[in-house]
Amino acid sequence: MDIRFVPQAELDKQLYNSCVHFATNGSLYGYDWYLNATAKEWDLLVEGDNYVSAMPLPKTKNWLGRTQLTQPGLIPDLAVYSVKPLSPKRIQAFWDAIPQDYRGGTLTVEPASVPKDSGRFTITQAAGDALFLNKPYEEITDDFPASYYERMARSEQADLLPASNLKPEAVADFWLAVHGKTADNEWTYHAMQRIMYQILHRSWGSAQGIQSRDGELLAVSFNAYSHNRIFPLFQAESQSGAAAGAMTLLADTLLRSHAERNLKLDRRFAIG
Structure with a gap:
């Protein structure tokens, strides 16, 4: 060889x-x-x-x-x-x-x-278990834990909305605000933006978010698509977002919109 x-x-x-x-x-x-x-x-x-x-x-x-x-x-x-x-x-x-x-x-x-x-x-x-999306939404989520549906119920009660047109800077700023400023996080903050712009340049992904009715950003995820996989690269959820089930709603929205497509993603992202 x-x-x-x-x-x-x-x-x-x-x-x-x-x-x-x-x-x-x-x-x-x-x-x-x-x-x-x-x-x-x-x-x-x-x-x-x-x-x-x-x-x-x-x-x-x-x-x-x-x-x-x-x-x-x-x-x-x-x-x-x-x-x-x-x-x-x-x-x-x-x-x-x-x-x-x-x-x-x-x-x-x-x-x-x-x-x-x-x-x-x-x-x-590497850890992780692939979740295959090439079936109806109801079958994808059939074995999800009760905690998933409890968080979804909280998100419905909170009357949350999708946040659109999020730029890499907004995703990175929110991520840093959630995780705090440290030397390592400052490096991640800048590396995230370089990667996101590379992916946007190739039209391989986009940012998704969830916000409250008054416009407060609660959760974000930058998702890339490659090799028949969805890569949720950078996620962050504020404390108020966690209380309202914002990240679960974000993941559920992704599952609903991609059900019955020949894609897979890490199961941990879907069920939290």
């Missing part, structure tokens, strides 16, 4: 993004522009001259100056992206091919990319 190391500066963006786009396990998080917005430095392992398989290697240096794998913020999981079958042999070959300069570190990857032998790295399998 021809696997070679490609420094970030020598990346062929077209070949790499094509691999992520057409991979059987492709994901929004794998595109180079998403990585550039979240990981300060990253390199790549590729299979073949045409990048039939590729594995991004986000990295940092520890206090001793040693390079280590590091999970980027705003990226729940990465992968060995491949248009070829994801056999255990192929996955293990990629992990074994990581240069010795990478002395260790941690990475969360989707289930098919977890190797049998993690070697010097700490590897976590």
